[in-house]
Amino acid sequence: MKAKNRILMLLSVVLTMSLLLVACAGGNSGNGNHATNAPANTEGNTEASDPPAASVEKIELDFWTFWGSETRRPIIEKMIADFNSSQERIVVKHTFLPWGDVWTKNLAAIAAGNPPDVIINDINTVAQRANSKQVVNLTEFLAQDNIKDRFFEELWNTVEFKGEAYALPFNTDTRFLFYNKDAFAEAGLDPETPPTTWAELEEFAIKLDKKNGNRYERVGFYPNGWGNWGWDSWMTNADNGIGFVDKEGKVTINTPNKVEALKWINKWTDRLGESTVNAFKAEFGSKQADPFISGKVAMINQTATFYTQLRDYGKDVNFGIAPIPEFKEGTGHYSSGGGFVIEIPFGAKNPEASWEFMKFMTDVQAQEYWAIKNFDNVANIEASEKAAMNAELDEKGKLVYGEAVKNLQDTKIFPIPEFAPDFRSLLNPQGMLLF
Numbered sequence: 001m002k003a004k005n006r007i008l009m010l011l012s013v014v015l016t017m018s019l020l021l022v023a024c025a026g027g028n029s030g031n032g033n034h035a036t037n038a039p040a041n042t043e044g045n046t047e048a049s050d051p052p053a054a055s056v057e058k059i060e061l062d063f064w065t066f067w068g069s070e071t072r073r074p075i076i077e078k079m080i081a082d083f084n085s086s087q088e089r090i091v092v093k094h095t096f097l098p099w100g101d102v103w104t105k106n107l108a109a110i111a112a113g114n115p116p117d118v119i120i121n122d123i124n125t126v127a128q129r130a131n132s133k134q135v136v137n138l139t140e141f142l143a144q145d146n147i148k149d150r151f152f153e154e155l156w157n158t159v160e161f162k163g164e165a166y167a168l169p170f171n172t173d174t175r176f177l178f179y180n181k182d183a184f185a186e187a188g189l190d191p192e193t194p195p196t197t198w199a200e201l202e203e204f205a206i207k208l209d210k211k212n213g214n215r216y217e218r219v220g221f222y223p224n225g226w227g228n229w230g231w232d233s234w235m236t237n238a239d240n241g242i243g244f245v246d247k248e249g250k251v252t253i254n255t256p257n258k259v260e261a262l263k264w265i266n267k268w269t270d271r272l273g274e275s276t277v278n279a280f281k282a283e284f285g286s287k288q289a290d291p292f293i294s295g296k297v298a299m300i301n302q303t304a305t306f307y308t309q310l311r312d313y314g315k316d317v318n319f320g321i322a323p324i325p326e327f328k329e330g331t332g333h334y335s336s337g338g339g340f341v342i343e344i345p346f347g348a349k350n351p352e353a354s355w356e357f358m359k360f361m362t363d364v365q366a367q368e369y370w371a372i373k374n375f376d377n378v379a380n381i382e383a384s385e386k387a388a389m390n391a392e393l394d395e396k397g398k399l400v401y402g403e404a405v406k407n408l409q410d411t412k413i414f415p416i417p418e419f420a421p422d423f424r425s426l427l428n429p430q431g432m433l434l435f
Contacts, residue, residue: 059353061092061117064106068096075373082369083360090353092118106345110134115345117354120170123158123339124415127247130161131418136344138165141355150362151379152408158415159341168362169379171370172339173303174404174411175229177201177325178310181318183208183218183298194299194322196333198238198264201299201325208298216276221299224265226281226291229301229324232427233336235261236412238327241334243414245423253427257327287313304404307397308375321403323410337411339379377404384408 067076073096080092095116097105103122109115121129129135142148142165148156155169181191187207195201201221208220224231236243238261244253252258269277284291286309291297293314301324310317323333342361344354360366367383370376372390375397387393388402416424 056088059090059350061090061350061353061357062095063092063357064095064097064102064116064119066097066099066102066120068098072374075370079361079366079369082366083357086360087356090356092357107134110345110347113347115347117344117348117350118357119343119345120340121167121343123155123169123172123341123413125421126159126167126341126343127161127415127418128421129343130164130166134346135166136346136348136351136354138167138344138355141352145355145359147359147362150364150381152381152384154337154408154411154413155339155379158413161418167341167343168358170340170342170362172337172377172379172408172411172413173305174337174377174407175233175301175303175324175335176321176400176403176407177299177323178227178292178302178306179299179320179322180292180295181320183295187220187298191318191320194320195325196322197325197329198327202268205299216272216280218295219272219276219280219297221268221297222272222277222280223268223301226284226297227300227302228306229336231262231265233301234265236336236414237261237324237334238264238331241332241410241412243412244427245417245420247415247417249417249419261327290314292319293317304377304400304407305375307400311394311397321400323407333410335407335411337377337408337413339377339413371401375401377408 063080065076067073073094077094080094084091102119106115106119106121121135126135130137147168148165151169152172155172156165159165159167159169177194179194184191184204187204189204189207195204205220208218209216210218223229223234232244235258239252239255239257242252242255245251280291280296283289283296288294290309290313292300292302293310295317310319324335326333342358344351344358348354362380364380364383364386367378367380368386368390371378371383371387372392375393378384378387384405388398388405390398393401
């Protein structure tokens with residue numbers, strides 16, 4: 001009986017070992033064992049008998065910007081990191097150069113045959129760089145990836161030279177009339193009804209002026225050089241949004257409406273007195289010392305990004321925003337804008353890879369991130385609309401950003417034509433006032 005039991009136990013052990021051997025020979029159970037008939041491991045493990053996979057050669061791109069502040073540098077570098085992690089073929093590094101150096105060094109690098117691969121450049125001078133062969137023509141890339149429709153039309157017009165694109169729009173700006181609602185109420189004006197025309201602007205400003213004897217404690221408004229708006233912007237606002245020199249070479253400087261705009265600015269200086277204008281301007285600073293935030297000016301033309309100063313340093317300022325008042329009723333609330341483009345300098349070694357990076361940086365995800373983190377107007381239409389509803393913005397921020405997106409419809413950008421690169425230096429206020 002004992003012998004029979006020993007035989008049964010031996011058979012049981014042999015059977016168990018056989019089953020284990022069959023299981024091992026049958027395939028990979030998912031725990032990393034290798035077998036001759038195991039399926040390919042899609043998680044990246046390779047069988048010992050397989051040759052090592054060929055490594056993908058990385059393409060390194062050098063991306064130049066002037067965004068080196070504590071605020072903007074981390075934002076642009078996060079966008080670069082997102083691109084680098086989105087694919088395995090291209091690695092972009094960021095090179096920061098100060099505002100005064102980035103573009104002159106770019107020209108020197110192009111001349112030396114060693115330019116950066118991608119650069120942020122001025123939106124108003126694309127045609128000059130295209131004409132001088134300092135930037136790569138994007139026609140062949142756009143034939144493969146037609147992304148023109150992702151951008152605002154006014155911005156796209158700035159990147160074309162003789163019907164072909166040489167850059168992609170990146171960001172822009174627009175301007176509003178910011179006004180102090182409490183000052184309006186104090187002056188007997190409706191805080192919810194800002195001025196809509198130049199005549200109303202002047203009428204409201206006189207009521208908002210606050211004097212102590214002969215000294216102004218508050219100025220309702222001054223049109224020239226206070227805030228982010230000057231005589232040239234008033235001239236184009238008055239002249240149906242028309243600039244000074246167009247792409248075809250038509251000069252529209254000494255037009256009746258532009259001349260009237262300059263006379264109108266002179267009238268404000270005459271009323272306030274040059275000493276008042278200069279005294280107020282001398283006190284202006286930033287943050288709490290800003291003339292609007294400090295309460296010294298009741299209305300001011302500023303970019304939409306001015307909201308961040310109000311948010312951070314003017315929490316108690318009860319402000320409203322409105323389109324720039326129009327010259328006369330029905331002529332249009334034209335604003336002026338600027339901005340930057342992203343482009344490939346002429347002679348860049350890997351233009352195809354540069355193009356892939358440029359597409360990423362102007363697509364919805366990257367553009368919305370830039371818009372929200374900087375409270376900045378971006379060139380991508382969909383990203384702009386999404387940013388206006390982004391949960392990271394407070395209610396006031398959503399209001400201002402949403403109005404800024406709408407305001408881009410009335411915002412004009414005036415690229416400098418390649419045949420007259422220095423014409424703006426001739427348009428100084430003193431000379432223009434002689435018309």
